[in-house]
Amino acid sequence: xxxxxxxxxxxxxxxxxxxxxxxxxxxxxxxxxxxxxxxxxxxxxxxxxxxxxxxxxxxxxxxxxxxxxxxxxxxxxxxxxxxxxxxxxxxxxxxxxxxxxxxx
Numbered sequence: 001x002x003x004x005x006x007x008x009x010x011x012x013x014x015x016x017x018x019x020x021x022x023x024x025x026x027x028x029x030x031x032x033x034x035x036x037x038x039x040x041x042x043x044x045x046x047x048x049x050x051x052x053x054x055x056x057x058x059x060x061x062x063x064x065x066x067x068x069x070x071x072x073x074x075x076x077x078x079x080x081x082x083x084x085x086x087x088x089x090x091x092x093x094x095x096x097x098x099x100x101x102x103x104x
Contacts, residue, residue: 031098038075041096049077049093060093 031042041047041062049060060077074089 033098033100035095035097038093038096041075045098047096047098049075050095050097051091052094053091059099060096 031045035050043062046059046061048057050057058077058079060075062073063076064073065071072089074085075093076088077083077093080088
């Protein structure tokens with residue numbers, strides 16, 4: 001678990017963001033760069049998700065839904081506001097692949 005300082009002004013925010021980005025990059029570098037079954041999908045990083053219908057690739061992430069009255073975890077994505085939570089819970093992605101590294 002990443003523990004960040006409570007408040008150190010703007011400098012603290014930038015350091016925390018850079019540290020978090022570096023930790024995420026290290027996790028991603030350890031992942032295979034081929035399409036994988038959702039059974040092997042990591043739940044701690046953003047990844048690319050493949051949906052069969054509509055045939056689409058989106059940036060996705062695991063939502064624990066832990067603050068709901070009855071938690072029902074699901075794979076969320078960057079289209080969630082237009083697709084809706086119920087659609088995402090019933091239409092699961094079929095495959096995943098890590099996000100590519102950003103060039104320096």
